[in-house]
Amino acid sequence: MQRIIVSVTNDLVTDQRVHKVCSTLVQMKYDVILIGRKLPNSLPLTRNYRTIRMNLIFKKKVWFYAEYNMRLFIKLLFLKKDILLSNDLDTLLPNFLISKLLGKKLVYDSHELFTEIGELIDRPRVQKAWLTIEKFIFPKLKNVYTVNRSIADIYSNKYGVDVNIIRNIAPKLQHKSVDISLANEIKGDKKMLILQGSGINIDRGAEEAVKMMKYLENTILYIIGSGDVFEDLKRLTKSLQLEEKVVIKGKLPYLELMEYTKIADLGLSLDKATNLNYEFSLPNKVFDYIQAETPLLVSNRKEVANLVKENNIGWVIDDVEPKKLAEKIKQIVANTKEYATYKQNLKKASEKYTWESEQSKLVELFKNLK
Template sequence: MINIHLYPSAFLNESRILREAGSLSQLALFDRIDLVGVGEEGLAPVEKLQDGICIVRPGQRKGSGLVGKLARTASWSRAVYHLYRKEELGCVNCHSVATLPLGVMLKRKTKAKLVYDAHELETETNNLSGMRKLLTRQVERRLIGHADHCIFVGSAIEQWYVREYGLHNTTVLYNCPSRRQVKPSDHFRTVFSIEPGTPIFLYQGYIGEGRGIRILVEAFSALAGRAALVVMGYGPLADWVAKEAQHLPGIHYHPAVAPERLLDYTAAADFGLSVIEPTSLSYEYCMPNKLFEYVMAGKPVLVSPTREQSEFVRRHAIGEVASGISPAAIREGVLSLLGRDPHALQAALTRTAGEFCWEGQEKTLEALYLDTLGLRSFQGTAKQPWEAKHDLCH
């Protein structure tokens, strides 16, 4: 029996899906797990990651604009449907609303279970507008009821979906890193020649609009000598940050690093930053991965007052919530955080890291799959995986 995960990307850095696939592989509920994405020039159409897990990339990214994207999605969906319609599928995972029509078709054809694993509030994202937003809303409203279970990245987003669609089978699965001890590092201080007494605040992740990047640069440029800002990652504003760093004291740009090395670099900062601008409902309700990464690395955080992350920080006493998202509010938050008791912050971070790690989320994932597949009392060898008819990985 096969489990497929549908997501229209090349699967170069999809940490959440890779974590889920790894955990499901350990449970031995399926013979094979395929991460089905989109082909790109230079990438293998089939890539084996480990025993039982591989990436399958049919087709390539082509077309732009609404019509081009619709045509591209339709072409990719047809290719994937024909690839799997005769396979023995046990569960189809849709990781975006764009894959939901394909998931429903495969469920009807193969009698597989269907899991909708939304990575954000899919119909209220920052880049959706006009006809595309209308079509996305219609697709989700009409098809979400076909899902046997829905997974969401945070409680606020889950509550929205429950209210909007009257869902019952839902689970929150936070995108937490695995539990580990992170060793201290002086990497940023050495690379950027930051004075030993100057605290380092780190923003890591996607460097684009809506992530407070311009606000952070302006805020920390007025804190030169009192605090340093390191912006690490990739995105459309990365070059802008790099140019600003050339003439603004206290501002530094660091390229993105491999996901498996991320926490080692996070350890080189003193504090973490997660400033989300509420430019969409999805951003207002978000629960960023970076927040859990800072916690695992033992870094107190400064966050913007968006709904769930601010409530999380206050409840666990792991940092400071800015009064707003202006440069002045960020500066005020920085100074307030610097005045907090470091021992109390570290004790709170240790407790929170123990609770919010992937090992804990893995138990939640196991329970929902056993329930969805009808294997509520799964015990070791009492339930054996089914034999797959074909193996694309060989």
């Protein structure tokens, strides 16, 4: 049995893309080891493949990446392996070096336009360092895939490499019925909005969503997950005295998260046009909303807006300014006929967009590694 070592820098519990990939590889009869990190607040992890969670001394920025990459290199050097699967640019260097040193096949899964993420835009020296690594390695890669056509075209045009597309689609949700007791406990007769995900970071519209609640009545907003601005959101909610309208919860196991998502009346994705990564991203939560059959309100970012418009499953807004968001939501609530149409269309979309269908592309790629 061939062994694949999969590496990622984040907490393994909430990374659904990596878990879906690992589960598919297990179905293909690979021996899978997933390497990531462990945080003080990490949830317990039970998977049908082996996991290694590293406790790191450094938690943030340059020193974290230096420590992680050095320790990952050592682990990759001594663990038995046949294939290496690197997730995102922050794990690519040690994987590439080991693949060359030991003659192992390397697969690269680029979840995003890493060098264009919001956290790097205002840090040109750090951005340049990552870009240097990318320019050195990417043209040499033979097995690459990413999350959508826009990002694939950017990488292909830039580095002359064929880039496959495997979208980050949610697995088919088997039980769509809403837990009535949970719904009554959480929202009662109020409308419920949800913004969820493990990447609730700067410029993703979370602050505007909180401020929006000043202008909405009989409505509750749930923000569930993690990210760079999570503590800021808690302080903002308190300073605006919105504790009765805004509930902020940390990371939840996926199926528990989906129980909240099913109950919600509207799923939010509000990325701003501050960087190319957000412009071309197609966040996990969008497909979670589709599987939960929860209509969407999204900002006008290319890939997300196209998905919503093509399937007629929600609304696209050009400006995420809090008052304008609130006015849009009032219009949505008032137009019950349009809402019902989108709700019905989501039944078709939830059958169309499933990991069970999308994974065939991953299977094909691994059957034909170069």
